[in-house]
Amino acid sequence: MIGKVKHAEQVVDSGIDMIVAQGHDGGGHNSPIGTMSLIPQVVDAVGDRVPVIGAGGISDGRGVAASLMLGAEGAWIGTAFLATDEAGIEHFQKEAITESGDADTVVSRSLTGKPARMIRNKWADAWVAAGKEPLPMPFQSIISGPVMASGLKAERKDIMPGFAGQGIGLIHSIRPAAEVMRELVEGAEVALSRSFVGDMQSSQQDKHQK
Numbered sequence: 356m357i358g359k360v361k362h363a364e365q366v367v368d369s370g371i372d373m374i375v376a377q378g379h380d381g382g383g384h385n386s387p388i389g390t391m392s393l394i395p396q397v398v399d400a401v402g403d404r405v406p407v408i409g410a411g412g413i414s415d416g417r418g419v420a421a422s423l424m425l426g427a428e429g430a431w432i433g434t435a436f437l438a439t440d441e442a443g444i445e446h447f448q449k450e451a452i453t454e455s456g457d458a459d460t461v462v463s464r465s466l467t468g469k470p471a472r473m474i475r476n477k478w479a480d481a482w483v484a485a486g487k488e489p490l491p492m493p494f495q496s497i498i499s500g501p502v503m504a505s506g507l508k509a510e511r512k513d514i515m516p517g518f519a520g521q522g523i524g525l526i527h528s529i530r531p532a533a534e535v536m537r538e539l540v541e542g543a544e545v546a547l548s549r550s551f552v553g554d555m556q557s558s559q560q561d562k563h564q565k
């Protein structure tokens with residue numbers, strides 16, 4: 356899992372099976388580079404040494420298709436599978452996902468000490484308001500851990516809604532994971548076939564104009 360070309364170059368020849376290029380849109384520990392920009396640059400840097408999988412903000416089939424279009428061999432998805440019956444997070448956290456939109460996540464060091472994208476919450480906001488620098492990893496977790504454990508126990512969406520990516524606004528209900536998977540695959544097929552039809556049409560237009 357990498358978030359910069361430099362990091363891909365550091366690990367590509369270490370015997371790994373694949374590289375996941377996760378951009379700024381993604382949930383959890385975060386890259387400063389946007390997904391759309393990161394994927395093709397990592398693909399170019401890695402060449403055919405190992406497969407590159409795109410990640411970060413991919414929450415439906417169009418995103419999967421986009422990852423393939425950018426040169427990746429697949430898509431790696433976290434947030435979309437959190438609002439499923441099978442996900443191991445709490446029900447109130449699944450609800451927080453379905454209730455959130457594109458602007459409802461923040462990147463904050465307040466949980467682990469490293470930048471991580473999460474649903475906006477009072478703990479992250481309080482660190483900004485206080486103007487305090489979180490401690491470096493792993494020490495910040497020692498401070499945040501008990502607060503998050505209490506927030507989880509008290510089912511406080513406003514304190515411990517959890518990590519999530521910017522594709523969160525595409526998720527509207529809690530569903531079986533198989534349904535999410537089916538839609539991802541079907542949506543990707545539709546998006547890819549549309550782009551193929553578009554290609555055909557534009558090449559026919561070109562021919563006509565000539």
Ligand SMILES: Cc1cc2nc3c(=O)[nH]c(=O)nc-3n(C[C@H](O)[C@H](O)[C@H](O)COP(=O)(O)O)c2cc1C
Nearest residue numbers: 356377381382383410411412413432433434518520
């Ligand atoms: C709740 C949550 C926990 C995660 N934990 C890890 C982890 O422990 N290790 C890791 O490499 N990535 C972790 N990630 C990142 C995911 O593997 C994945 O790259 C990311 O979710 C993709 O972006 P998306 O959430 O927009 O789909 C986590 C993501 C989420 C949402």
